[in-house]
Amino acid sequence: MSSIDIELVSVSKSFGAVSVVKDISLQIPQGEFVSILGPSGCGKTTTLNMIAGFNQPSVGDIRIRGRSQGRIPPERRNIGLVFQNYALFPHMTVADNVGFGLKMKGTARSEIETSVASALRSVHLDDYGARYPRELSGGQQQRVALARAIAPRPSVLLLDEPLSNLDLKLREAMRLELKELQQQLGMTFVYVTHDQEEAMAMSDRIVVMWQGVIAQTGGPASIYRHPASSFVADFIGKSNILTIEGTSEQETTLDLHLSGSAISLRAKRPPNRQQARFCCIRPEDIAVLNNTGDAGGCSVNRLSGTVRRVINLGPSLELAVEIDPHVVLTVLTRSSLSASLPVMGDVVALSIDPDDIQVLPE
Numbered sequence: 001m002s003s004i005d006i007e008l009v010s011v012s013k014s015f016g017a018v019s020v021v022k023d024i025s026l027q028i029p030q031g032e033f034v035s036i037l038g039p040s041g042c043g044k045t046t047t048l049n050m051i052a053g054f055n056q057p058s059v060g061d062i063r064i065r066g067r068s069q070g071r072i073p074p075e076r077r078n079i080g081l082v083f084q085n086y087a088l089f090p091h092m093t094v095a096d097n098v099g100f101g102l103k104m105k106g107t108a109r110s111e112i113e114t115s116v117a118s119a120l121r122s123v124h125l126d127d128y129g130a131r132y133p134r135e136l137s138g139g140q141q142q143r144v145a146l147a148r149a150i151a152p153r154p155s156v157l158l159l160d161e162p163l164s165n166l167d168l169k170l171r172e173a174m175r176l177e178l179k180e181l182q183q184q185l186g187m188t189f190v191y192v193t194h195d196q197e198e199a200m201a202m203s204d205r206i207v208v209m210w211q212g213v214i215a216q217t218g219g220p221a222s223i224y225r226h227p228a229s230s231f232v233a234d235f236i237g238k239s240n241i242l243t244i245e246g247t248s249e250q251e252t253t254l255d256l257h258l259s260g261s262a263i264s265l266r267a268k269r270p271p272n273r274q275q276a277r278f279c280c281i282r283p284e285d286i287a288v289l290n291n292t293g294d295a296g297g298c299s300v301n302r303l304s305g306t307v308r309r310v311i312n313l314g315p316s317l318e319l320a321v322e323i324d325p326h327v328v329l330t331v332l333t334r335s336s337l338s339a340s341l342p343v344m345g346d347v348v349a350l351s352i353d354p355d356d357i358q359v360l361p362e
């Protein structure tokens with residue numbers, strides 16, 4: 001078992017009467033890429049700032065490598081920081097920016113030079129040391145900020161929405177780079193973002209935050225496939241969340257009676273006898289059956305509906321299919337050159353495998 005780098009023990013934070021982080025406990029092992037993911041205002045930055053030491057928990061304890069950080073100031077926590085705005089010193093060269101932290105620590109000049117060169121190499125800016133920040137693109141400036149943070153070789157890097165100021169293409173490229181860098185350095189990364197795709201693409205583990213609490217923790221695939229609540233199901237990826245009015249238990253399945261509708265869906269029975277208040281169906285798990293009758297798909301959960309909207313996303317089509325006035329399903333289907341594609345007003349047959357219907361308690 002790897003050792004624990006960072007531990008939050010029942011941490012709460014209030015500003016005056018407003019409680020912002022509520023009883024969070026979390027262990028982050030050495031070398032893990034963990035993302036704290038949640039909507040704006042849910043308490044991500046506040047949590048990161050407590051790990052960094054910029055503010056103190058109102059209740060609870062932050063431990064780094066087993067040691068309580070109560071009285072330890074930020075500069076002695078051996079943590080690197082990268083923010084959304086790069087905060088580079090405009091009057092210093094790239095090399096001086098990257099070497100700044102080491103210089104402050106009184107590191108010998110030859111050692112600073114070696115560390116700066118190595119950090120710049122890690123972010124693919126080998127030849128940029130003599131430039132000034134204004135001579136770089138936004139993406140390059142963020143790489144300099146990254147190099148500056150890793151140059152002193154901290155054991156942990158905290159990143160707060162570092163890619164938010166970059167355009168989409170660059171953001172996607174940087175995701176891969178960041179992940180590679182993290183693996184190459186073997187450094188613990190705590191990455192704060194509101195962008196679920198970003199978190200899914202990079203993380204070993206995702207901590208989903210909502211209104212100051214942890215809504216769910218798990219690997220990207222597990223969170224996507226087995227959301228713990230309708231909030232997580234809705235926040236991570238697209239999903240159809242339907243309200244359940246009642247259920248009837250079968251031997252291995254559970255029939256879900258949808259609220260305000262005559263429709264029932266058959267789902268695999270959840271292992272624990274949890275309450276069934278909602279169900280979640282991912283758009284890509286709903287099959288559109290072809291109209292020649294030889295259909296395929298699943299023999300239960302066959303539905304028929306009218307296409308009310310078609311959005312062409314390139315590789316796939318997103319349909320809104322009205323099953324009845326209260327149930328409109330979002331369906332994702334592969335676009336193809338050969339088959340005729342559904343158009344507005346078409347009546348289509350759908351099927352859903354019971355295994356792909358997640359029953360949710362809240």
Ligand SMILES: Nc1ncnc2c1ncn2[C@@H]1O[C@H](COP(=O)(O)OP(=O)(O)O)[C@@H](O)[C@H]1O
Binds near residue numbers: 018039041045047
């Ligand atoms: N210093 C502060 N004083 C008062 N309220 C704050 C302070 N810092 C953050 N908050 C409030 O705490 C909540 C969470 O903020 P934050 O942690 O920045 O959220 P996130 O990073 O998830 O967007 C927000 O409602 C914010 O207004």
Ligand SMILES: [Mg+2]
Binds near residue numbers: 044045046
């Ligand atoms: Mg924030």
